Amino acid sequence: MAPNELHAHVNPDEVIRKCARRIVPLALFGFFLCYLDRSNVGMASLTMNADLGITPAMYGWGVGLFFWGYCLFEVPSNIALARFGARVWIARIMVMWGAASLAMAWVWSPESYYVLRFLLGVAEAGFVPGIIYYFRLWFPERYNNRMIGLFLLANPLSALIGNPLSGLLLQLDGVLDMKGWQWLFIIESVPTILFGLVIFMLLPSSPGGVKWLATAEKEWLENELERERMARQGIKSESVAGVLFSGRIWVLSSIYLGIVVGIYGVGFFLPQIVKEFGLSTASVGFVSAIPSAFGAVAMVLWSRHSDKTGERAGHTAIGCAMTMVGLTLAAYAPTPTISMVGLTLTSMGTLAGMVTFWSMPNALISGGQAAAAFGLINTIGSFGGVVGPNIMGFLRDSTGDFRSGLLGLAACQIVGIAVALYFRKAVNAARAAQARTSTFSMPQEGFGTRGGE
Template sequence: MDSALETRVMRKVSWRIIPFIMLLYFIAFIDRVNIGFAALTMNKDLGFSPAVFGFGAGIFFLGYFLFEVPSNLILHKVGARIWIARVMVTWGIVSAGMAFVQGSTSFYILRFLLGVAEAGFFPGIILYLSYWFPARRRAAVTAIFMAAAPLSTALGSPISGALLEMHGLMGLAGWQWMFLIEAVPAVLLGGVVLVYMTDRPEKADWLDAEERNWLIAAMAAENAGKASAASHSVWRGLADLRVLALSLVYFGTSAGLYTLGIWSPQIIKEFGLTSMQVGFLNAIPAIVAVGAMVLWARHSDRTGERTWHVVLACLVAAAGLAFAGYATTVVTVLAALTLVNIGISSAKPPLWSMPTLFLSGSAAAAGIATINSIGNLGGFVGPTMIGWIKDTTGSYLGGLYFVAGLLVLSAALTLLLARAGRKAEAAEPAIQH
């Protein structure tokens, strides 16, 4: 009877929450990386070198880094509904402002402000999921949510490519129209969040009393079960060495993700294709990655194994980046980018299932935000280094190798973290006796 009740509750919660947060992340990711498509024409219009573009694209993550932890702590205090709505409206406004960039200074300022505005969204959703789904279900749920990132590339790439073709309409360049039109959904959805999103299971009037009580009890039991071992305070969450280790692991995966999102359109464009063709071809690796990440996360949940699911995925992505550096045809570069997409997308769900195993309460809010903010600095380092190395050498090869090296480092750190965890577990009985 309990099993049937759990199945019914989880089905209701999943259908209520997951499609909606996927839509929010879909829009967030488009507004974060559409700069990669804008570059196909914007860089020439504004005279941006690869180094200027790479730095401006990456500076988003400095703003993101500085405001991530405070933003997530506010969300934990005031509730997801109000704070996520605020995040979406402000990032939509700033994203629209990108249409009016005049030179490198305004480009840098607006990209930085976009990072400030969006800070807290992703870790806020990860924290939000921990309120509604037991840990044993979280990797699969996170994978479905995070599938919105490759889906936004798959669907957003052709849309962005098509919007670039609006060049000259009402005196605006195609890239200006792209920024303006793609910013509108964020502002509109901010209003929808206020009406639709439910902060906690206790407020879920769309569950009946039996279902609501079961979910409240199940989540309370899980939190109580880890109470003795888990870190709860903000400072414990920030100071936990496992948080720092996972931050560094996430750093490499973020460098890979945003190297893809920001530079892959230009890498494909080098084969003499139109913006529309680039849009459709850039969607192919992302479509493959969606299925791979969901299957990989389900396997991780089913086996209960996290470490090797992160390690192997990081190594696949690293191999894809190295392969991309030597690709000489559109087909081979797409094959390489598909490997990178699969590896990056598949690494993240099992990785994000780890912190809530040893953090709860305010510590979880702070720890998750810390992992995301430090980790996302990889989104600054990766694209910036690609641009600088491209300017210096005239080739993407060195930059791709650099990011591949970061992913190998992520794999190694994951193994070290797991080994340290096993040693700590083995030492516990000896300490108790």
């Protein structure tokens, strides 16, 4: 039977549904734990900072040290992932970062806080771009943005669930002669170690090795992914070294840098900003979850609209613009309510822009160098986790309030807007080239179309 006849009865949307059911929940929950263990220091800081004598500037520096470790080991980690396979490497990452997060329960000084934040970054390096690279091995471009959106949905969900949970865990102060923030780190890190073992047992390596796809479905998926890979190579083919020294990749990464500056500059200080509204520690956890709730909705709707229109760069630029407006509004808000509106717009803009941004390099980067390129982009972008919290912490110490810090974060969005618009033509051309090689050019009713939403 000819290949075209063999694939004639394959329903692409059904194939992707099967893959998504097996893969996306594992990736999403892994990132949920990842972001929880990375950011729960924000809630812990409400009591930990006073216990350890940590000032806002010291806290911001310690938060940033996480990203120094993360950035230094990001590219090597992703090269290793491509060599050893996603299942083994991602499981290794999760077990190690869970152990580092658990050790945070026993910090005793600002210096020990600095060391463990750095080690947590080293341990976690490679997880997010590794999953995004892994998705390329399973999902054609038509579906990839939706899958990335579902995966990154764990970011706001972790704050939506994690902040209230952390606020309640802080109330365990005194149990077994331990501080509430110690219980927070213990209870929220152990599941990560256990889930790393689950990833090792359940995450499939490649379409060809699974039993839950029929032979024709496997062949269709592998052929489709190969066609897209060849289309990307036809656009531009570079060695790994060429990618690492590519000016285009570095400029493209500046978009993600601005987005991350907004995410972490606000995220790590949000509980402290909300605390200044005069709320109790437990209430802070619930109120600081509000921006994440709206951010989660924005991510889903924005990624779907981007998939429907096939446009990525303009959507990313709009997300950066919304972030800038939200930060400016929060900086000059006369009341806590208006401040929360601004912070909510900020969350919506950063998260919506983040999910559409990752489809830009996905369209432009080809072949085996993709893992290294994604690692480099995430490394450069993650440096925003150093810049954002340090801007907030330094200016909070210098001025006594958060206004200057919020305005500094807003200014960083200008670069992201400009660069996203600059790359718009190139991204659209790359997507058009991939569409010409695809075995399906017209949307089918179901998973990847409006009818299936």
